[in-house]
Amino acid sequence: MGIVRLLRVETFRMLNTRLTWLFITLIVASPAFGLTMLQINPAQTTATQMIINPIMIGTVGAAALFAIFTLMELDRVYKYNVNLLTDAVASPITLHAARVGALIAASLVTVLLVLVVYLPFTMHGMGEFFDIGLYVQSYMIFMLPAMWISSLFAAVFYQLFRRIDVAAMAVLGCIFLSFIPPFFDHFILRWFLPNLPVFSDAFGNDKPLRVGLYMRQFWILLLGGAWLISLTFTRRYGRGLVGSFICNVRKFYIPAMGVVLILLSVNHFRTQPFFNSAGIEVDWDKLNNLGQNMNVTEVRADVTPNVRRNRLYGRVVYTINGNSYAGSRRMNINSGYQIHSMTLDGESIAFTDLCNDMFVARQIEFALPVRDGKMELVVEYGGMPMMWGFTHSVFSGADISRRNIELLNYSVIPFIGAHGADINVNVVLPDNFTLLMMRGDITHTVDNHDGTKTWSITDTNDNIGFFASEYVRRVVAADEITVTLYHHAAFTRLLEANYIDQVLAEVFNFCTARFGPLHYIGDGELRLVQSSAFMMGGFAGDGQSVMGETAFSIYSLTDPWKGASGMEILAHEIIHQWWGLNRMFWPENEDPEWSAEGLTVYTTYRLFKEKHGEEFARINYVDVWQSAVDSMNRNFFRRNPEYLDIMPEAFQARLRVHERQVLMYSLMPLKIRRAEQIVGCTETFDAILYKLSNTNNFMPLTYQEFLDAVGLTREDLRLG
Numbered sequence: 001m002g003i004v005r006l007l008r009v010e011t012f013r014m015l016n017t018r019l020t021w022l023f024i025t026l027i028v029a030s031p032a033f034g035l036t037m038l039q040i041n042p043a044q045t046t047a048t049q050m051i052i053n054p055i056m057i058g059t060v061g062a063a064a065l066f067a068i069f070t071l072m073e074l075d076r077v078y079k080y081n082v083n084l085l086t087d088a089v090a091s092p093i094t095l096h097a098a099r100v101g102a103l104i105a106a107s108l109v110t111v112l113l114v115l116v117v118y119l120p121f122t123m124h125g126m127g128e129f130f131d132i133g134l135y136v137q138s139y140m141i142f143m144l145p146a147m148w149i150s151s152l153f154a155a156v157f158y159q160l161f162r163r164i165d166v167a168a169m170a171v172l173g174c175i176f177l178s179f180i181p182p183f184f185d186h187f188i189l190r191w192f193l194p195n196l197p198v199f200s201d202a203f204g205n206d207k208p209l210r211v212g213l214y215m216r217q218f219w220i221l222l223l224g225g226a227w228l229i230s231l232t233f234t235r236r237y238g239r240g241l242v243g244s245f246i247c248n249v250r251k252f253y254i255p256a257m258g259v260v261l262i263l264l265s266v267n268h269f270r271t272q273p274f275f276n277s278a279g280i281e282v283d284w285d286k287l288n289n290l291g292q293n294m295n296v297t298e299v300r301a302d303v304t305p306n307v308r309r310n311r312l313y314g315r316v317v318y319t320i321n322g323n324s325y326a327g328s329r330r331m332n333i334n335s336g337y338q339i340h341s342m343t344l345d346g347e348s349i350a351f352t353d354l355c356n357d358m359f360v361a362r363q364i365e366f367a368l369p370v371r372d373g374k375m376e377l378v379v380e381y382g383g384m385p386m387m388w389g390f391t392h393s394v395f396s397g398a399d400i401s402r403r404n405i406e407l408l409n410y411s412v413i414p415f416i417g418a419h420g421a422d423i424n425v426n427v428v429l430p431d432n433f434t435l436l437m438m439r440g441d442i443t444h445t446v447d448n449h450d451g452t453k454t455w456s457i458t459d460t461n462d463n464i465g466f467f468a469s470e471y472v473r474r475v476v477a478a479d480e481i482t483v484t485l486y487h488h489a490a491f492t493r494l495l496e497a498n499y500i501d502q503v504l505a506e507v508f509n510f511c512t513a514r515f516g517p518l519h520y521i522g523d524g525e526l527r528l529v530q531s532s533a534f535m536m537g538g539f540a541g542d543g544q545s546v547m548g549e550t551a552f553s554i555y556s557l558t559d560p561w562k563g564a565s566g567m568e569i570l571a572h573e574i575i576h577q578w579w580g581l582n583r584m585f586w587p588e589n590e591d592p593e594w595s596a597e598g599l600t601v602y603t604t605y606r607l608f609k610e611k612h613g614e615e616f617a618r619i620n621y622v623d624v625w626q627s628a629v630d631s632m633n634r635n636f637f638r639r640n641p642e643y644l645d646i647m648p649e650a651f652q653a654r655l656r657v658h659e660r661q662v663l664m665y666s667l668m669p670l671k672i673r674r675a676e677q678i679v680g681c682t683e684t685f686d687a688i689l690y691k692l693s694n695t696n697n698f699m700p701l702t703y704q705e706f707l708d709a710v711g712l713t714r715e716d717l718r719l720g
Contacts, residue, residue, distance in 0.1 A: 003097060003101075007101045007105075010099055011101070011102040014103070019072070023066070027147075028113050030062060031055065031058035031143075033061075035054050038053075039053045041197060044556075045549070045553045046127065047200065048198050048199050050121070050122045050125040050126050051134065051135060055139060055142050059142050059193070062107075062146050063191075066150045067153060067171045069103070069106075069151075070150070070151040070154035071167055071171075073102075075158065092234045092235065092236055093248065096155075096159070100155055111147075129201040129490065138209070141209055142194055146192075149216070149223060152220075152226070153174055156226045156227050156230045157171060160233055179192070179193070187275070188214070188269055194212055195211070195215075198550075199533070200534065202469075202470075207399055207534065210310065214272060214274070218265050218268045221261050222262060225260070225262035225263075225264075225265065226262065227258070229262075274392075275387050275389045277357045277389055278357040282358055283358060287332065290415075290416060290417050291330055292329070294323065294368070294417075296320055296321075296418035296462075297319050298421055298423075298424075299316060299413070299422070299423040299462055300424050301314060301315065301413045301424070302428075303427045304428045305429065307405070311383060311384045312400060313382035315378070315379070318379070318416065319374060320375045321373075323369065323371050328366065329367065329368060329416070330354070330365050331364050331414040333361060334361060334409075335357050335360060335385075336386035338382065338383050339353070339379060340380040341378075341379070342366060345376055349366060351365065360387065360398065360410065360411070361410040405429070406468075408466075409465060410463065411465070412425065412427075412464040415463050420460055421462070423464070424457075425456075425459075426454050426455070427454070427455045427457065429453055429454075430453075431448075433471075434473075435457070437457055437464075438544065439461065439464070439465070440461075441458050441459070470489045470490075471486045471488060471530075472486070472487055473486055474500065476504040478508040479509045480512050481508050481512060482525045483505075483508060483525075483527075484525070484528070485528045486530060488549065491530070494552070494557070498570050507574040507575055510606075519582055519694065520543065520545075525543060527544045528544075528574075529545070530548075530552060531546050532549055545581060547573065556573065557569050568608055568620075571607060572601065575603045576600055578693055579596045580596035583693055585700055588702065593664055593671070594668060594702075594703040595664050595668070597665055598668030601668075605617055622670075625666040628665075629719070632658075632659055632667075675712060675716075675717055678710070678712060688710055
């Protein structure tokens with residue numbers, strides 16, 4: 001009997017058994033736990049809450065249940081001793097392959113049911129941010145292959161041991177290994193619980209989807225190869241493991257194909273294109289050492305990001321005014337780019353890729369001859385930008401996708417240290433994108449009448465960076481500052497519903513009057529830029545502040561830790577321009593409650609106390625803080641920490657996260673308010689905060705510096 005006919009027979013048989021539908025029902029039910037009691041990731045965006053959380057639990061449930069289901073199906077003919085009859089009908093190898101194929105068919109039915117069942121819940125929960133493409137791709141990339149991978153694990157071990165209990169323990173061991181270093185620390189090796197920290201609501205999710213698909217491809221190649229090799233251990237003629245192998249290995253093409261697939265998986269692992277090999281420690285001196293300076297007078301470049309292929313092509317011309325030193329030079333480029341050619345006055349010159357990943361870049365070494373007069377160095381380059389290896393758990397960094405482009409730090413043109421040169425770069429973007437420079441100026445745009453526009457930008461530093469997406473521009477004039485907010489068009493209704501213009505004006509008027517101007521603003525104008533959810537926090541400089549989209553998400557605007565309403569929480573996020581950017585904060589082990597959140601929550605309280613009165617502020621802020629602190633202090637495990645140590649790690653982690661939130665968002669504001677009361681005069685306390693906001697701007701504000709400024713000790717602010 002042929003494999004196609006056997007596959008059809010096995011598939012219909014499997015889909016007509018109660019056991020199969022029991023497992024399908026359990027798997028279909030598993031994502032519901034991710035929507036309710038087992039939410040792995042915090043609800044930063046609607047896509048994280050309504051897609052990632054159910055997918056993570058659904059993936060874990062599907063992988064575990066399908067491994068058990070596979071073992072039971074493969075053992076069925078041996079459990080009931082009918083293998084002698086089935087082996088007479090077809091080859092045991094063919095029968096085994098047909099059963100595995102039927103399992104794959106059952107997994108397809110399962111994931112289609114999941115997509116149908118959870119579609120209305122996801123659409124309702126995400127509202128205007130719902131993306132049918134993201135919804136379908138997420139389940140097809142993460143949940144469906146999880147069943148294939150666990151099924152292949154189970155099939156391989158069952159072929160080797162022919163015992164369901166031993167094979168189950170082996171699969172359980174592989175699951176356990178995926179949770180411990182170094183396996184858990186590498187995104188490719190996390191087959192059971194994928195690395196999926198957040199989804200963006202508006203800026204696209206090509207990065208996590210590409211990474212997830214690549215990881216799944218690696219495991220299917222590896223386990224597909226292992227499964228083909230395991231076919232040679234199929235028991236035949238009553239022989240054992242070795243005897244069956246000697247009999248089956250005559251079909252040498254089967255294990256040969258398995259070896260090829262395993263070698264392809266190894267190459268897949270070695271050549272992953274997403275994260276470079278740079279660690280957390282960056283040798284900045286080495287990265288900035290580019291050799292003797294070249295007298296670069298002009299830089300002209302044409303840059304074309306390909307949003308469908310997630311790649312970039314560029315051509316840059318450096319005009320160099322003479323060269324009196326023939327030693328080697330270096331340029332920094334994004335770790336994912338390749339130099340296609342390098343010519344000097346039309347003649348090719350040699351270059352070497354040093355493969356020395358540091359931060360997001362690596363260096364290219366080349367040499368210029370001693371020559372008078374002007375020279376033109378032309379470099380053609382391109383590739384898919386890589387992210388810093390240290391950020392592999394958050395996907396933060398360069399991005400070229402259909403809905404967002406973020407290219408910073410050596411990702412636009414190679415950096416050779418052309419400070420002070422006339423730099424002109426033409427960037428071709430989709431015509432619905434708006435380009436926002438990190439520095440420099442946009443001189444003009446040209447419609448190419450092919451769905452793209454060319455943006456011409458100038459700068460005096462060749463470390464160029466920009467954001468580009470479907471931005472909406474909103475200008476708000478406060479008393480002493482003009483604020484221009486660029487946010488994604490998808491957030492328009494949400495921000496307008498929370499009175500974004502009014503909030504911006506009130507916050508900047510209030511904070512500027514009490515804490516002074518933001519030190520990184522030079523001309524009384526500030527540009528606020530919303531970036532994707534994958535950005536870690538935010539940053540500011542040169543009159544511009546960049547904030548991740550999570551600061552404006554529906555979950556941030558309903559976070560009870562930050563304020564009583566969306567309007568107040570939005571104010572909280574804007575106040576971080578003073579406490580978190582104007583003065584930075586670093587974590588302190590001795591005082592875990594000290595962070596930017598304490599002063600930001602306190603400032604929000606002061607703003608709305610002035611706006612709505614003492615009673616409003618007491619009910620919505622002070623009483624809420626005190627209630628949270630009292631509840632934390634009454635907690636049994638806080639009063640008896642020795643019992644917490646024996647609780648499950650997940651329980652400990654949730655309790656500690658909750659305690660840290662109370663410390664930062666409730667206890668610290670109470671302490672700051674107490675300091676204000678001890679000082680005795682609001683104006684005097686504001687003068688202290690003004691000084692803290694405008695001194696040592698490039699140093700983190702410590703708790704001790706705050707205490708010294710108000711003339712108090714830790715004991716003075718200790719709450720009973």
